[in-house]
Amino acid sequence: MKIFNSTAELRLELDSQRRNGLCIGLVPTMGNLHAGHLRLVEEALRNCDFVVSTIFVNPLQFSPDEDLQAYPRTLKEDQSKLISAGCHCVLEPSVDELFGSNLESQTTLHIPSISNMHCGKRRSGHFDGVATVVCKLFNIVNPSRAFFGLKDYQQFLIIQKLVADLAFEIDLVGVETVREENGLR
Ligand code: PAF
Numbered sequence: 001m002k003i004f005n006s007t008a009e010l011r012l013e014l015d016s017q018r019r020n021g022l023c024i025g026l027v028p029t030m031g032n033l034h035a036g037h038l039r040l041v042e043e044a045l046r047n048c049d050f051v052v053s054t055i056f057v058n059p060l061q062f063s064p065d066e067d068l069q070a071y072p073r074t075l076k077e078d079q080s081k082l083i084s085a086g087c088h089c090v091l092e093p094s095v096d097e098l099f100g101s102n103l104e105s106q107t108t109l110h111i112p113s114i115s116n117m118h119c120g121k122r123r124s125g126h127f128d129g130v131a132t133v134v135c136k137l138f139n140i141v142n143p144s145r146a147f148f149g150l151k152d153y154q155q156f157l158i159i160q161k162l163v164a165d166l167a168f169e170i171d172l173v174g175v176e177t178v179r180e181e182n183g184l185r
Helices: 007-019 035-047 075-085 095-101 126-141 153-165
Strands: 001-004 024-029 050-055 089-091 147-151 171-173
Touching: 007 024, 007 089, 007 126, 024 035, 024 126, 024 171, 035 050, 035 075, 035 147, 035 171, 050 075, 050 126, 089 126, 095 153, 126 153, 126 171, 153 171
Parallel strands: 001 089, 024 050, 024 147, 050 089, 147 171
Antiparallel strands: none
């Protein structure tokens, strides 16, 4: 599995795969991978020729009362899991690489109405952050298909609206929840 920190280098790799006629699948994650993520990779491998996963703990989707630093970072374990799953490459950008050094000045997206419902009510700015990073990853990877868990159904609907409203030519694939043996998700 190829590991990229640089978006420019990833783009070069993907351009070459596209020239070979391969269909690119994207599985965005924030790392700390579990069976649900690996199910997304499996589904992507079934439906695409070349699968890119991304591991990026996105600061924009943490609301002010949430602890970004406490989010588990398990990069080495995540890489091993992706290798075992058969993922072809992974992008692990730094915050600077993705958003530049001034996060405050980053252009952000807002998907109206649905972002402020349900969990959006208590997680101020969360879905704007999700939409912004997913949009950016779509532009960098330019996948034919992108895979998201249906467990986060509100997030899935928001990304569906983003794809429709901004005219991305991407097939969104929603993948059913995986239950752990103890019944937890
Ligand atoms: O579902 C997640 O893990 C994240 O919200 C996503 C889609 C990778 C964006 O950071």
